[in-house]
Amino acid sequence: MKASALGPMESLSMTDRVENILREYLMDNGFKPGDSLPNETEIAQKLNVSRNVVREALSRLRMLGLIESRTRRGMIMAQPDLFAGIEKVMSPSILSHDNQKDLFELRLILEMGIAEFLFARKTDKDLAELEAIVNKQKGLKSLSREDEIEFHGKLYEMTGNDTFRRFQTLLFPVFDHVFKEYLDKGVHMDLPNPVSHADLFEVLKNGTAGQFRNAMYVHLTPYFTTTLKNGGLSPS
Amino acid sequence: MKASALGPMESLSMTDRVENILREYLMDNGFKPGDSLPNETEIAQKLNVSRNVVREALSRLRMLGLIESRTRRGMIMAQPDLFAGIEKVMSPSILSHDNQKDLFELRLILEMGIAEFLFARKTDKDLAELEAIVNKQKGLKSLSREDEIEFHGKLYEMTGNDTFRRFQTLLFPVFDHVFKEYLDKGVHMDLPNPVSHADLFEVLKNGTAGQFRNAMYVHLTPYFTTTLKNGGLSPS
DNA sequence: ATAATTATATTTGTAGGACAAATAAACAAC
DNA sequence: GTTGTTTATTTGTCCTACAAATATAATTAT
Numbered sequence: 223m224k225a226s227a228l229g230p231m232e233s234l235s236m237t238d239r240v241e242n243i244l245r246e247y248l249m250d251n252g253f254k255p256g257d258s259l260p261n262e263t264e265i266a267q268k269l270n271v272s273r274n275v276v277r278e279a280l281s282r283l284r285m286l287g288l289i290e291s292r293t294r295r296g297m298i299m300a301q302p303d304l305f306a307g308i309e310k311v312m313s314p315s316i317l318s319h320d321n322q323k324d325l326f327e328l329r330l331i332l333e334m335g336i337a338e339f340l341f342a343r344k345t346d347k348d349l350a351e352l353e354a355i356v357n358k359q360k361g362l363k364s365l366s367r368e369d370e371i372e373f374h375g376k377l378y379e380m381t382g383n384d385t386f387r388r389f390q391t392l393l394f395p396v397f398d399h400v401f402k403e404y405l406d407k408g409v410h411m412d413l414p415n416p417v418s419h420a421d422l423f424e425v426l427k428n429g430t431a432g433q434f435r436n437a438m439y440v441h442l443t444p445y446f447t448t449t450l451k452n453g454g455l456s457p458s
Numbered sequence: 459m460k461a462s463a464l465g466p467m468e469s470l471s472m473t474d475r476v477e478n479i480l481r482e483y484l485m486d487n488g489f490k491p492g493d494s495l496p497n498e499t500e501i502a503q504k505l506n507v508s509r510n511v512v513r514e515a516l517s518r519l520r521m522l523g524l525i526e527s528r529t530r531r532g533m534i535m536a537q538p539d540l541f542a543g544i545e546k547v548m549s550p551s552i553l554s555h556d557n558q559k560d561l562f563e564l565r566l567i568l569e570m571g572i573a574e575f576l577f578a579r580k581t582d583k584d585l586a587e588l589e590a591i592v593n594k595q596k597g598l599k600s601l602s603r604e605d606e607i608e609f610h611g612k613l614y615e616m617t618g619n620d621t622f623r624r625f626q627t628l629l630f631p632v633f634d635h636v637f638k639e640y641l642d643k644g645v646h647m648d649l650p651n652p653v654s655h656a657d658l659f660e661v662l663k664n665g666t667a668g669q670f671r672n673a674m675y676v677h678l679t680p681y682f683t684t685t686l687k688n689g690g691l692s693p694s
Numbered sequence: 695a696t697a698a699t700t701a702t703a704t705t706t707g708t709a710g711g712a713c714a715a716a717t718a719a720a721c722a723a724c
Numbered sequence: 725g726t727t728g729t730t731t732a733t734t735t736g737t738c739c740t741a742c743a744a745a746t747a748t749a750a751t752t753a754t
Contacts, residue, residue, distance in 0.1 A: 272709040281514040294717040307543010324621030335571030385560030450578045530746040
């Protein structure tokens with residue numbers, strides 16, 4: 223029985239198949255949060271598999287936040303958490319090195335892309351809070367990781383896009399880890415940043431989105447040169 | 459037998475707890491792809507739970523790509539697929555409306571942020587291929603969804619960041635759905651775009667990253683005004 | 695002794711049965 | 725009509741069993 227000669231044998235387990243079937247069933251039938259699902263034994267009988275298999279599949283959907291189940295009331299459709307799955311593998315000790323470098327860059331991409339939203343949605347209250355952060359950092363010679371997170375995190379918040387904010391927050395540990403790796407490899411970053419947080423704030427308050435994009439690029443230049451000169455996956 | 463001797467009963471199911479325990483175990487002990495795990499019965503005994511519970515937890519990790527298992531050889535650590543979880547819920551029929559709007563905007567953010575990487579990594583071959591796409595579209599009066607995907611998809615490819623490319627690809631169906639919704643609501647988008655794909659190509663070939671960012675903004679202006687004038691989650 | 699073959703043991707995948715806990719629904723009591 | 729009790733249902737957990745697959749050990753052939 224040389225089944226392995228046939229290539230990438232489509233050997234999905236029963237659980238895999240039931241998981242797919244259930245997801246398609248929920249989507250194709252327009253299930254909305256709150257709608258109740260058939261019970262486990264019913265599903266098992268309908269699909270001709272054991273309740274164990276059904277439960278393993280349901281367990282996955284439960285992890286994704288797609289369904290919830292309460293004793294007696296049965297299972298109901300839920301509002302899935304977009305990042306429930308990704309946050310469980312978003313760790314430097316788990317991800318491949320390529321993935322990590324890509325995510326390092328992804329943070330830069332995101333940071334460069336938020337200008338329009340900041341200018342469209344900034345409020346006086348936001349600006350005041352951001353100014354407070356900037357003033358607190360004014361005396362310091364060098365900024366800690368927490369300082370960076372506080373300033374840039376406030377920017378994420380000001381985009382008014384909570385999904386973006388959560389995604390950036392997820393990205394940060396990986397970004398930080400990759401950057402430390404660069405530092406360990408001898409990349410030096412001791413030059414004073416020509417565009418400080420205070421400068422960025424000033425542009426955000428009185429400038430334009432275009433000016434902000436350019437200022438942000440200069441502010442991030444050390445990171446850009448780091449990734450573009452070093453690890454950049456050389457394209458074909 | 460009170461199995462609750464394992465810790466605080468945070469109303470998490472056994473499966474939830476075992477899942478967390480296993481993930482932490484794998485991370486804290488520096489498991490790398492290929493390393494083999496203890497077998498199911500061993501885990502069950504060690505944690506004082508049934509093999510069923512262990513299997514439901516493992517089933518989740520298997521879905522995330524964190525582990526693989528082959529009969530007899532036992533389970534081994536694997537390289538998790540960063541997007542395995544998220545792609546299963548990335549669907550307009552499942553996500554909340556807020557999530558969808560956020561993702562619509564996220565695509566714009568990403569699109570605005572790639573300029574530096576494009577200019578750092580563009581090759582003559584890439585430019586030639588992009589030019590071919592542009593020329594193919596030159597005769598058309600209006601661009602189809604496929605045309606848009608082809609042009610912008612090529613840009614994603616040219617960033618040299620495969621994770622970014624995959625993420626953008628995942629985003630597209632949601633983006634498309636949200637935009638259609640805007641159109642149905644009467645938002646009009648019939649003006650000819652002042653910056654076409656051909657213009658973007660020209661800037662990418664002969665201009666600078668800064669110019670490209672500005673050109674891209676104008677190119678995307680219809681989408682920006684759509685989201686910023688309509689659904690924007692009004693901040694506090 | 696070495697190679698080839700066979701047998702054994704181990705581990706995952708699947709099935710099915712049992713029962714506890716929780717609770718919605720039906721029913722009974724006042 | 726309200727309150728308390730019983731009942732039925734459904735998930736959560738445990739258990740046992742066995743098939744399939746295969747690495748390892750044992751056996752046989754050369």
